Amino acid sequence: MTYLFDINMVRLLEYQGKQILRKCGIAIPAGRIGSNPDEAEQIASELNKPVVVKAQVWSTGRGKAGGIKFAYSKEETRRTAENLLGSEIKGFKVEKVLVEEKLDIDREFYIGVIVDDSYKVRSPVVIFSTRGGVDIEEVSRETPEKIARMNVDIFQGLKLYDAYYLLKSLNVESGLLRPLGEVICGVYDLFRKYDARSIEINPLILTKNGEIFAADCRFVIDDSSVPRHPELGISIARDSDKPLSGLEEIAWTIEEGDYRGVSFFAQLAPETGKEGYIGYHGIGGGGAILGVDALERQGLRIADYADTSGNPTASKVYRIVKTIFAQKNIVGYFLAGFCVANQEQWHHAHGIVKALREELKDRKGFPVVLVLAGNKEEESLQILKEGLEDLPIRLEVYGREHVYDTDFVAGRMKTLVDEYLSERRE
Amino acid sequence: MAYEFNERTIKIIIDRRRCSECRTKACVKACSLYDRGILMIREGVPVLREGADAEREGTECLACEEECRLRGFNALKIEAPIAGLEEYKKAHGV
Numbered sequence: 001m002t003y004l005f006d007i008n009m010v011r012l013l014e015y016q017g018k019q020i021l022r023k024c025g026i027a028i029p030a031g032r033i034g035s036n037p038d039e040a041e042q043i044a045s046e047l048n049k050p051v052v053v054k055a056q057v058w059s060t061g062r063g064k065a066g067g068i069k070f071a072y073s074k075e076e077t078r079r080t081a082e083n084l085l086g087s088e089i090k091g092f093k094v095e096k097v098l099v100e101e102k103l104d105i106d107r108e109f110y111i112g113v114i115v116d117d118s119y120k121v122r123s124p125v126v127i128f129s130t131r132g133g134v135d136i137e138e139v140s141r142e143t144p145e146k147i148a149r150m151n152v153d154i155f156q157g158l159k160l161y162d163a164y165y166l167l168k169s170l171n172v173e174s175g176l177l178r179p180l181g182e183v184i185c186g187v188y189d190l191f192r193k194y195d196a197r198s199i200e201i202n203p204l205i206l207t208k209n210g211e212i213f214a215a216d217c218r219f220v221i222d223d224s225s226v227p228r229h230p231e232l233g234i235s236i237a238r239d240s241d242k243p244l245s246g247l248e249e250i251a252w253t254i255e256e257g258d259y260r261g262v263s264f265f266a267q268l269a270p271e272t273g274k275e276g277y278i279g280y281h282g283i284g285g286g287g288a289i290l291g292v293d294a295l296e297r298q299g300l301r302i303a304d305y306a307d308t309s310g311n312p313t314a315s316k317v318y319r320i321v322k323t324i325f326a327q328k329n330i331v332g333y334f335l336a337g338f339c340v341a342n343q344e345q346w347h348h349a350h351g352i353v354k355a356l357r358e359e360l361k362d363r364k365g366f367p368v369v370l371v372l373a374g375n376k377e378e379e380s381l382q383i384l385k386e387g388l389e390d391l392p393i394r395l396e397v398y399g400r401e402h403v404y405d406t407d408f409v410a411g412r413m414k415t416l417v418d419e420y421l422s423e424r425r426e
Numbered sequence: 427m428a429y430e431f432n433e434r435t436i437k438i439i440i441d442r443r444r445c446s447e448c449r450t451k452a453c454v455k456a457c458s459l460y461d462r463g464i465l466m467i468r469e470g471v472p473v474l475r476e477g478a479d480a481e482r483e484g485t486e487c488l489a490c491e492e493e494c495r496l497r498g499f500n501a502l503k504i505e506a507p508i509a510g511l512e513e514y515k516k517a518h519g520v
Contacts, residue, residue, distance in 0.1 A: 250510045315486035350488040
């Protein structure tokens with residue numbers, strides 16, 4: 001099979017989204033992607049007109065952050081690409097630039113299709129605004145009268161007359177109803193065809209020649225639907241606000257194809273950052289987040305967010321702990337089981353004991369705070385204590401008596417980390 | 427000669443020369459308590475229960491290794507590899 005992309009996330013970059021738009025008949029500006037200044041110059045030369053050079057990173061506000069520049073000659077395009085490529089825009093390294101013709105803009109619109117999963121709606125929602133080119137949230141705050149939305153019954157679909165109705169509610173003039181209506185219906189059809197979670201075009205441009213172009217595109221595939229779209233070449237069916245790091249890709253292999261419980265791992269600190277972070281291992285989403293907040297209140301930063309829930313195997317827990325310890329910058333390990341789970345916790349205990357025995361046998365004084373509560377709690381705490389007691393570490397183990405006392409436990413982590421760092425300085 | 431078998435993603439390796447001296451047979455007890463009892467004792471040493479399909483039935487509980495270390499003769503090791511992790515650690519100086 002020929003894949004449209006080769007990517008490790010469900011969020012497409014602008015140029016990838018635009019490829020889909022073009023295949024489905026929605027006009028995009030002439031141009032293409034370049035990975036080096038030579039290619040950027042070549043594209044500008046072929047277009048032979050003023051261009052816009054756009055950093056391809058998954059972040060909003062690229063323009064304000066300096067990621068979108070105009071260039072009026074092939075030499076200027078080259079210089080602009082040189083400056084952008086390799087730079088960082090909002091924390092993302094720019095590896096590609098999109099070089100496109102500069103459009104002669106008359107008006108800018110916004111079109112988006114999202115999912116509203118609230119109980120009363122539970123359907124795709126089409127959003128259109130006559131004020132494009134700025135954050136739609138800003139438009140909503142400042143000029144709500146310029147936004148219209150429509151819930152779509154997926155069995156009926158979105159008809160052209162629905163789009164007309166939406167546009168008329170914003171007093172869009174008659175001459176634009178058909179071209180804009182066709183784009184709205186086209187975006188909705190794409191949303192359904194690709195099982196998207198959201199598609200946004202901002203801005204949708206009306207040129208002075210009366211043509212309509214998608215000048216930007218944010219396209220997110222629903223991670224649950226990735227197996228239905230092998231043609232896209234998405235290797236990791238997980239939503240993320242950034243491309244996955246090397247360690248996250250490794251962690252994904254633990255999860256991939258093994259549905260025995262969840263083992264989530266997201267790397268939050270830079271891979272080469274200075275040390276001082278906590279290796280974070282939560283159990284259960286909500287409770288685990290409480291632990292993150294509590295550590296933050298103590299002034300501690302977490303290197304990662306890991307979560308093993310839903311009755312995972314001990315081997316899965318073991319592998320996640322090993323992954324956490326593959327981060328160079330951690331000075332403590334925190335198991336945040338801030339929930340009384342109904343899973344048998346001894347599987348967590350065995351996985352953690354095996355991993356910590358391998359990782360910490362030579363790390364004198366390393367701080368380890370463990371909170372584990374729930375089914376088979378007494379036995380599980382005994383496994384942890386007995387299994388780790390001969391390691392040369394700072395170890396504290398808590399059960400349900402502190403399961404709601406995140407500040408106390410985070411405070412203990414802080415104390416142990418301070419002692420450890422002080423000891424190392426001496 | 428080590429006795430080995432696989433579960434779905436892990437390998438269990440038992441040095442059975444040590445097992446005949448073991449009085450506790452803690453691995454088998456652990457297997458019965460934490461897993462589905464796929465280990466049994468035959469002629470004084472642990473073996474897979476007759477008819478057991480370890481790759482399908484084994485729950486990868488890891489308990490036998492820890493119990494053998496604590497109460498037996500440290501004769502049982504479990505390999506649970508993570509593809510690419512060692513290379514990553516080397517590359518990042520971990």
